[in-house]
Amino acid sequence: MAYQDLAMLYDRLMADAPYEQWVSFTEFCVRNYNLKPANQLLDLGCGTGRLTCQLAEAGYTVTGVDLSEHMLTEASARALNANLAINWIKQDISKLEGFQDLDIIVSYCDVINYLPGEESVRAALHAIAQSLRNQGLFIFDVHSIKHVRDNMVNQVFSEVADDFSYIWFCEQGSQIGEMIHDLTFFVKDRTDSVYHRFEEQHNQLTYSALYYQQLLYDAGFSTIDIFANFQQTKLVADQADEQGDRLFFVCKK
Template identity: 40%
Template sequence: MSYRRFAEVYDQLMQDVPYESWVHYTEHFFQQLDTPVEHILDLGTGTGEIAIRLSQRGYQVTGVDLSEEMLTLAQHKAQQANAPVQWLHMDITDMALTRSYDAVISYCDVLNYIHEEQALKQFFANAYQLLNENGLLLFDVHSIGYVDEFLANQTFGHVGDEVTYIWFCEEQEKPYSVQHDLTFFVKNGNQYDRFEEIHVQQTHPVEEYIKWLEEAGLELIQISADFHTNPGYDEQQNDRIFFTAQKRK
């Protein structure tokens, strides 16, 4: 999914998102490694909130995204924050990078925008190739319960001074798949501009993600939920499932 005009309002809509919780989760697992983490690859970096925070903590971060609009915003924010992040415009399921990394991260349900099973398998295969020996892959996805019980066939909305939106979330034929139909009204001087976007998200049972990780040669270290660093999850009750895997010899 490549965001278009949605990039203009993304940070306003996500201002209450707990980015620091992702950073805390990430560093928790970095601290378990015998060797220090220096180079991080952030896949689906969006407007760079997590990448910039990690850069400010001293890591060398590369952020990758399919949306040029998102990357433009990320670069501007990084300059303001004096965070020397490298930004790359690429498809995270089809990357051609010449170096490897100590860690690969992909957060905020980025993988739920990869709809086809083969593309997900390719993502994990790419992550394996991009990792140094003993490097970590960390990512999260929506739980199947969250998609079925919270998102499917629901309507959401928000009325603000600068941005107003209506969000219809329609269940799709594929299990655990939803289409987001979003209509935005964005203030432009004395009037509001209207634009629409359609996004599709797909998730899978935890067992399928485990299988794809193993097929890619990655060793599962832990599964947890909702930013907890301790292991354990409930696919029906928890909203977000977190995976930590490692590239072994």
């Protein structure tokens, strides 16, 4: 999952993603949890930096972390064009290091679901907790079990545009909450008008809200609240899985 070819298409594929809502939810959490100061923010799985730049424009001092050099190249160009001072760092978030006393860490757009298994999730959550100051916030979202079951597995998605097209098969993995995404792209070359094909496979794995809650307590977080679909009503962990497609966890160290 190197995103080598996908990086150049990513922003177009994500054109309708709810970036403004992610920013608004972050600011709701800062207010609601009375986080002061709320300056130093780390964006994990920042991709091409669209959300990272919006968070910087909202006034945060932001660092973006991603595993893909190609995505970070796109992100750096975006920040340069917007005249934003953002640090970009290539790291695996399950091996996060070099950060301490941060006010806020965010990881949106189901980035945590890309971690390959329980031990990787445990390692990431522990490293994230260690990177925050006391009372700092970690905010992230994941696919709900309901969303994976009802809307994703055994589905086919596609798009045809003038200069690219794709077909995307989403298959059930070997366990509940696991998805295997097989994507085939056809992209028109700007120089010779020939369509070039490339393929990517992405694996995602989600867990129950109750299990995430336990992992977060084990990692050292003292307060864990659960929300769904950008709503501001807290959910009970053992009922949250069926109450939204995208679950949000707001975790105070």
